Amino acid sequence: MRLGAMHRAAASRVALPLLSDPSPIVRATATKAILSLDAEESAAALLPLLNDKDEFVRRETAYALGLTHSRSATTALTDHLLNDKEAGVRGAAAVALGRIGDENAVIALASVLAPQLSAPAKSKRKPETNEFVLRAAAVALGEIKNRAGTPALIAALNNEKFPQDVRREAARSLGLIGDPAAIPALKTASISEDPFLADLAFQALRKLSR
Secondary structure: OHHHHOOOHHHHHHHHHHHHOOOHHHHHHHHHHOOOOOHHHHHHHHHHHHHOOOHHHHHHHHHHHHHHOOHHHHHHHHHHHHHOOOHHHHHHHHHHHHHHOOHHHHHHHHHHHOHHHHOOOOOOOOOOOOHHHHHHHHHHHHHHOOHHHHHHHHHHHHOOOOOHHHHHHHHHHHHHHOOHHHHHHHHHHOOOOOHHHHHHHHHHHHHHOO
């Protein structure tokens, strides 16, 4: 932790071997300690740990990869977003993808929110039900700001079975993306009985009208 706090490449290089330490807590802590290296070097060192047997290590690795902002991590993070057995890791992958901002992640993030729009009819992957993962996917789409994510966000906003916080983040992200196709759904949400959702939808509509 102290090596990471120095924010110096030389200190991060000393911490590199700790990514292979026998102790999961040391491996997990080292993921942040190496981030003063070049982004691509950091990402290359971290990527193998996405397959660590320990959930905590995988989760912290995903968060660390997001902090590198390296698009070289997009494919691996997308795979864990869709396939990791642990919700904490899936959620961390979604957060990281939003921070990286790679448009290549939009399809996967959208499929988390609205699998009916993108997944094959015979797909064996179960629909995502974890609130943290759903919310993180909605936030990430807003951070990436690609209009390809609009249909999934509209579906999430309209899905009354979703937790309210997920629908709120969908409204916020639609405002950030700025696609006029979202206006009808946002108008409906702006008169929602949930005052927080209504306000976020109203603010999104204001952004779209500028």
